[in-house]
Structure formats: structure tokens, C-alpha cells
Amino acid sequence: MRAVVTRPGEGRAWLAELDEPVVQAPDDVLVDMVRVGVCGTDRHVMARGFGPRQLPAGSDVLVLGHEAVGRVNSVGRDVRHLRPGDLVVPTVRRGCGSCPTCTADQADLCFTGAYRERGIVGLHGFLSERIVEREADLVAVPSELAAVAPLVESLTTPEKALRRIGNARAHLPLDGELHGVRRALVTGSGPIALLAVMALRLRDVETVDLARQPIDGPAARxxxxxxxxxxxxxxxxMDRPQEQLGEFDAVVEATGAIEMAVPMIAVLARNGVLDLAGGGSGPTVSVDPRLFGSMVGRNLTIVGSVNANADDWRAAVRDLIAMRTRFGDAVDRLITHTFTFDDVDVAFERVPGQIKAVFDISP
Structure with a gap:
């Protein structure tokens, strides 16, 4: 079968012929891939990778792709909840199998760091014609989400961020899932940031998005x-953002840029929460010690969040359905570019106006 592969550090991807996957275990599911997204993590894997555990055992290449939707082709004898024709989204992280969180189905909080991730660390991804996956690692989605279902994986990041924000404020005598978050700020204009904006608006939170893109660009619209x-x-x-932006009960920092993250501490209201949902990048920054003093005086919380658990995946499917109902075509407009296997040489390039690119693999 055809698949898009890379060797981490070579800075390129190419189309390869790989052996067909087959159902072996009784809980295995053979899935025909329909659409697979492209994201910055794929580019990072191609350019640098994530360390010595990058390649799957016995392979000298890594199949890319971790944002995907497919259709069930066939199932093992012990599969109970899926049948041929069902639309599914595969989850990404596979736990270490030994720490308390991984054995409790919370691999996103792995203590050992010995987890593997499809298309990222130690396991092939989904950018191929077919995959085999355990039933437990597949999330059913309704057929009407087929076109936008690769966004489910991206949406799990804001879902976890909002869950963490809610947990950090749970001690407050305030109602609601987010315990009194009335005004929130999101930084960035990529898919995760825009989905975070939608997730907050879905919860009727007054939301501001701060990003580099122009006011007349597709993200701003x-x-x-x-x-x-x-x-x-x-x-x-940015040395006094609170003067122009005001105060916020919560901030979702989705750029991963340290020069964006640190100033956001200043815009937090008392008991506010800053969730860092992006990786750390950018230059070394200096910080006024008074900023940390204000964190103490205002009871602020800063949390980092990465990956997602099963609850977040289910919430992402639920909210994606609700977003399409409430916001019309705004969700669909996040997917700005589509490619096929024939476009592999250009599909991973950054181009102006791109929000989310996807590979169309099969109907």
C-alpha cells in the first residue's frame, strides 16, 4: 500500500510502498483511511524528530500523520462496538503500560515518558491507505463529520486545556464547567487556537483572540x-498588554512562543489560569520579578497541557458536532488546503493563508 514516510532529521517526506496491514489480534480493526491532516508536529518530525525512540521497531522510516479519520473495513472476532462502514478517528498516544496513569487510561499524564505516539514517536502514523488499530484506540464519529473529522485530534488540545482550567478553579464557589470563567483570551491563529476560540464561545465565554495575522485574514474572519x-x-x-486587552479569567496560550506566553501573566484577573497548550520556542526572555510577585498576590495558576485522554476525545467529537450546528461553515473553513498522495512534495510547505491542510485518501 502507499504511505507518506520520513526519516526524522532528513527534512523531507516521500511516497513509499509498504506491506498491507492485517488484522491479527482479536480486537484489531482494519481501517481504510479517508482524510489525514498535516500539522507543525509533522514538520518538526521531518526536520529534527523527538529523540532516539523515533522510528518504529524494525523500520528505517516513519509513516507520518496523527490527525486522521477512516472507515472500518473489517474487524477481529472480539470487536464489539464497531462494524464495517463505521467512521472512526484513531487516538495518538499509547501508554508505557507500567505507570499509574497509563494503566488508568490516562496516558496523556504518563509518569515515565516511555509512551509512544502514532506518527510521532516509535509508531507509524496514519498517512497511508490503511491501518490496523485496536478497537480501544478508535473513537466512533458520525458520518456527517467525515469532512472535518481530522480536526478532532486538534480539538482534543483545547478540550484538555479547558478541563485543566476548570480543575484549577474547582475550589472556587462558582458555577459552571469552568467555575466562573466569564472572559478568556486565546493566543494564536492556527487550528488549535481557532478551535479553542470556538470551544469557549460554545460555552458562552466572552473570548478574545490575539495573533499575528491581519484583521482581514481568514483566521480573523x-x-x-x-x-x-x-x-x-x-x-x-506587549510590555503592558493589560492596558489594551483588559483582564481575563483564563488564557489559552496556543502559539508555543515564550515571548507571547510570559506577557499573558499580566492580563490574568485574580484567581486566573494560564494554560500553556503549545511547545516552548523563541528567544530567551527576561522577566520582571514583580510579575511573579503579582502571581502570588492574585492567586494565579499556570498549567501546561499536552495530548489528551479518552474523555477529551469524546468531548471533541461532541463539541465538533455542536460547533457545526451553532457556527455554520466556520468549522469547515478551517480546512483551507487539500492534497493527494501525488502532492507529497509540496503538501508540507507553509503557505500564506493556510490554516489546516489535509490529504484526501479515499471517499
Whole structure:
């Protein structure tokens, strides 16, 4: 079968012929891939990788792709809840199998760091014609989500971020899933940031998105169309952002840029929470010690979140359905570019106006 592969550190991807996967274990499911997304993690894997455990055992290449949707082809004899024709989204992380969180189905909180991730660390990804996966690692999605289901994986990041924000405020005598979050800020204009904006608006939170893209760009239009406010970064003095932006009960930092994350501490209201949902990148920054003093005085919380657990995946499917109902075509407009296997040489390039690119593999 055809698959898009890379060798981490070589900085390129190419089309290869691999052996067909087969159902072996009784809980295995053979899945025909329908759509697979492209994201910055794929580019990182191609350029640098994530360490010596990168390649799957016995392979000298890694199949890319971790944002995917497929259709069940056939199932093992012990599969109970899936049948041929069902639409499914595969989860990404596989736990270490030994620590308390992984054995409790919370591999996103793995203590050992010995987890593996499809298309990222130690396991082939989904950018191929077919995959075999355990039933437990597949999430059923309704057929009407087929076109946008690769976004489920991206949405799990905001889902976990909001869960962490809610947990951090759970001690407050305030109602709601987010325990009194009335105003929130999201940083960034990529798929995760825009889905975070939608997730907050779905919960009727007044939301502001701060990003580099121009006010007349596609990301800004989506933000405005879902009832949030878009603020171009160029209009904000980042040494005193609170003067222009005001205060927020919660911030979801989705750029991964340290020069964006640190100033966001200043915009948090008392008992506010800053969730770092992006990786750490950017130059070394200096921090005014008074900023940390204000964290103490205002009872602020900073949390990092990565990956997601089963609850977050289910919440992502539920919310994606609700977003399409409430926000019309805004969800569909996140997918701006489509490719086929014939486009592998250009599909991983960053291009102006791109939000999410996907490979179309089969109907």
C-alpha cells in the first residue's frame, strides 16, 4: 500500500510502498483511511524528530500523520462496538503500560515518558491507505463529520486545556464547567487556537483572540464569525498588554512562543489560569520579578497541557458536532488546503493563508 514516510532529521517526506496491514489480534480493526491532516508536529518530525525512540521497531522510516479519520473495513472476532462502514478517528498516544496513569487510561499524564505516539514517536502514523488499530484506540464519529473529522485530534488540545482550567478553579464557589470563567483570551491563529476560540464561545465565554495575522485574514474572519473578538498582535504593547486587552479569567496560550506566553501573566484577573497548550520556542526572555510577585498576590495558576485522554476525545467529537450546528461553515473553513498522495512534495510547505491542510485518501 502507499504511505507518506520520513526519516526524522532528513527534512523531507516521500511516497513509499509498504506491506498491507492485517488484522491479527482479536480486537484489531482494519481501517481504510479517508482524510489525514498535516500539522507543525509533522514538520518538526521531518526536520529534527523527538529523540532516539523515533522510528518504529524494525523500520528505517516513519509513516507520518496523527490527525486522521477512516472507515472500518473489517474487524477481529472480539470487536464489539464497531462494524464495517463505521467512521472512526484513531487516538495518538499509547501508554508505557507500567505507570499509574497509563494503566488508568490516562496516558496523556504518563509518569515515565516511555509512551509512544502514532506518527510521532516509535509508531507509524496514519498517512497511508490503511491501518490496523485496536478497537480501544478508535473513537466512533458520525458520518456527517467525515469532512472535518481530522480536526478532532486538534480539538482534543483545547478540550484538555479547558478541563485543566476548570480543575484549577474547582475550589472556587462558582458555577459552571469552568467555575466562573466569564472572559478568556486565546493566543494564536492556527487550528488549535481557532478551535479553542470556538470551544469557549460554545460555552458562552466572552473570548478574545490575539495573533499575528491581519484583521482581514481568514483566521480573523472565522474568529469574528463565531462571536469572538480578534486583536492583531501589532496593535498591542506587549510590555503592558493589560492596558489594551483588559483582564481575563483564563488564557489559552496556543502559539508555543515564550515571548507571547510570559506577557499573558499580566492580563490574568485574580484567581486566573494560564494554560500553556503549545511547545516552548523563541528567544530567551527576561522577566520582571514583580510579575511573579503579582502571581502570588492574585492567586494565579499556570498549567501546561499536552495530548489528551479518552474523555477529551469524546468531548471533541461532541463539541465538533455542536460547533457545526451553532457556527455554520466556520468549522469547515478551517480546512483551507487539500492534497493527494501525488502532492507529497509540496503538501508540507507553509503557505500564506493556510490554516489546516489535509490529504484526501479515499471517499
Amino acid at each position: 472565522i474568529v469574528q464569525d463565531v462571536g469572538a473578538t480578534y486583536v492583531p498582535l501589532a496593535e498591542v504593547e
